[in-house]
Amino acid sequence: MTDKLIVEKQGHTAVITMNNPPANTWTEESLKGLAVVVEELNQDKEIYALVIRSNSEKFFSAGADLNLFADGDRSVARDMARYFGEAFETLARFRGVSIAAINGFAMGGGLEVALACDIRVAEEQAQMALPEAKVGLLPCAGGTQNLTMLVGEGWTKRLILCGERIKAPLAKEIGLVEELVPQGQSFEKAMELAKAVEQQSPTAVAACKQLIQNNRTNHWDAGYILERELFVDLFHTEDQKEGVNAFLEKRAPEWKNQ
Numbered sequence: 001m002t003d004k005l006i007v008e009k010q011g012h013t014a015v016i017t018m019n020n021p022p023a024n025t026w027t028e029e030s031l032k033g034l035a036v037v038v039e040e041l042n043q044d045k046e047i048y049a050l051v052i053r054s055n056s057e058k059f060f061s062a063g064a065d066l067n068l069f070a071d072g073d074r075s076v077a078r079d080m081a082r083y084f085g086e087a088f089e090t091l092a093r094f095r096g097v098s099i100a101a102i103n104g105f106a107m108g109g110g111l112e113v114a115l116a117c118d119i120r121v122a123e124e125q126a127q128m129a130l131p132e133a134k135v136g137l138l139p140c141a142g143g144t145q146n147l148t149m150l151v152g153e154g155w156t157k158r159l160i161l162c163g164e165r166i167k168a169p170l171a172k173e174i175g176l177v178e179e180l181v182p183q184g185q186s187f188e189k190a191m192e193l194a195k196a197v198e199q200q201s202p203t204a205v206a207a208c209k210q211l212i213q214n215n216r217t218n219h220w221d222a223g224y225i226l227e228r229e230l231f232v233d234l235f236h237t238e239d240q241k242e243g244v245n246a247f248l249e250k251r252a253p254e255w256k257n258q
């Protein structure tokens with residue numbers, strides 16, 4: 001395990017705090033650590049949501065540690081691209097809901113980790129960019145794909161091809177973040193959303209997330225068919241019976257995540 005990430009559990013929510021001062025850059029150690037941590041959380045039936053945040057007031061994350069790329073070593077590039085892929089794809093496959101609490105600079109791979117999450121909350125002074133081309137690189141951790149899905153090709157091209165750095169209010173306006181909050185309040189808001197997730201059936205949430213994310217690769221009618229199949233599959237779960245019966249009995253449901 002790495003000390004570059006601190007993991008705590010609060011109820012059914014896990015909080016992952018990036019802890020690599022000064023700029024929370026990503027290295028082999030922190031990326032491998034993230035993949036392990038998220039996979040463990042994915043196996044933990046008590047965890048329905050995760051929040052990723054930073055321990056720094058200035059940086060959410062400045063992305064890949066550029067010191068690693070100074071020598072132009074292709075094997076380092078190949079390894080880092082793989083570690084980024086494994087970490088952020090594990091995050092995207094997390095069966096619960098992932099929320100990024102963006103409190104400062106989110107640059108390159110530091111924005112891409114937030115793009116791999118389901119929901120983004122940003123503080124008003126936060127700034128975001130995918131500035132890889134400024135240093136002769138490209139966003140290899142899902143940025144070109146995930147940003148396009150969120151904001152469309154036009155803004156994706158403007159951000160990546162022009163290297164533009166935008167402030168959180170504009171990020172909210174174009175749909176890059178879902179929630180804008182005053183400085184110092186991103187974690188609180190992210191936890192509020194996580195608590196809302198905790199009220200929902202975790203098995204139903206996992207199935208809904210699978211359906212929504214399938215849009216990325218499946219054709220529209222395949223999505224409709226899968227929706228119906230997963231709806232019926234939910235009737236194999238205890239949570240389905242618990243959810244409906246709790247409503248009819250006018251009581252709060254007790255989720256089993258099975």
Ligand SMILES: C/C=C/C(=O)SCCNC(=O)CCNC(=O)[C@H](O)C(C)(C)COP(=O)(O)OP(=O)(O)OC[C@H]1O[C@@H](n2cnc3c(N)ncnc32)[C@H](O)[C@@H]1OP(=O)(O)O
Pocket residue numbers: 022023025062063064065066067084105107108109110131132135137138139140141
């Ligand atoms: C697949 C993924 C690829 C990638 O992610 S490629 C990397 C993409 N990221 C970037 O290009 C961001 C690089 N960083 C910056 O542009 C600037 O930072 C900011 C604009 C975000 C902030 O600027 P300022 O307020 O002047 O802070 P500061 O002095 O630059 O940063 C504080 C310390 O943090 C180090 N640092 C910042 N980003 C990185 C980085 N990405 N890799 C390695 N070090 C970084 C600096 O050098 C410095 O360090 P010291 O205090 O020793 O001078």
